[in-house]
Amino acid sequence: MHTLEPNYNWRNIYIAAEDQRSPFFGYENSEVYFTDQIYNYLIHPQWDNFGSETLYLKVLFADYNLGFAIIEFLGEWNDLLNNDIMTLKRDVIEVMIGEGINKFILICENVFNFHSDLDSVDYYEEWQDELEEGWIAILNAREHVLSEMGKFGIDQYLVMGGKLNDISWRTKHPKILFKELDELVVKRLGF
Template sequence: MHQIEPYYNWLKFYNVSKDPNSPYDGKEYNFDLYSENIYGYYIDPHWDFMGSETLYIKILFVDYEQAYIVIEFIGEWNDAINNDIMHFKRNIVDHFNAYDINKYILIGENVLNFHGSDDSYYEEWFEDMEDGWICAINFRDFVLDEMQQYNIDSYLNSGGELDVVNWRTLKPQVLCSRINEVISRRIDLV
């Protein structure tokens, strides 16, 4: 797992450690020492701790004017034991909601497992969005299936055109715009 790095080619557009509005503002990354781990497996120092021992994140991009945030995940999303959604909601989502961020793009290629509990934090998060949305892209099918068993899919948009396989080839603003277009079409159909 130590070889799985968060996507870093967008650093020229946004750097979480240099954003004064970020909870990671001023964080210094030590690339000589691997200290964070998931189940005893060390992970790349680029990943950020958000309160969970099994799920780490990297905030790849924030656009405060357009109200977008793109977050990449690694690990096991475990609501049943570690209440990961509570940590994520309280430590990250609530923080950025205070800056009027209401469009969340969650990248889940490196989410290796999901263990659900109830959907109350997802429901709270969804209700906080007002004119926004939450989108899960490139999550593994079995992870999305497990989320569906716990009704999480009622709060997250996923699948179809939202699985942007080539998202790394896009500039962050282009990715956000494409996701917004797809979700807008879905909303118009309802």
């Protein structure tokens, strides 16, 4: 897992640690030392720790004028034991919503497992309710992750699956990716 890096193709146009409006403003990643791990596996030092023991992220891009953010995840999303959604919602998402972000693109191809329970669903509902004409889209999630989200009804608050599960996003400019997803999500939601 130490070889899985967050996407770095957009670092020339956005770095969360240099964005004063980002929850990760001033965050310092080691360029040399592997300081974090998931279970017994070291992870690449460029991933950001938001307080979860098993899930790490990287805010790849945020555009406050268009109101969207792209966040890439790595690890095991565990709402059952670690209440990852509560920590993510309170410490990252609420800061971004406060800065005008109401559309979230969550890249989940490196989320290897997802565990939920009925109590954690309230955080997804709360998140969606706070977005005012916004949305949360899950890109490229593994089938068993989507299945687990659907099993607990989380899919009613997130746009996921179908065409969103086969998006080639790395080679696109983030604003072009957003435009394509916004059109797709708006059609799906029937706005």
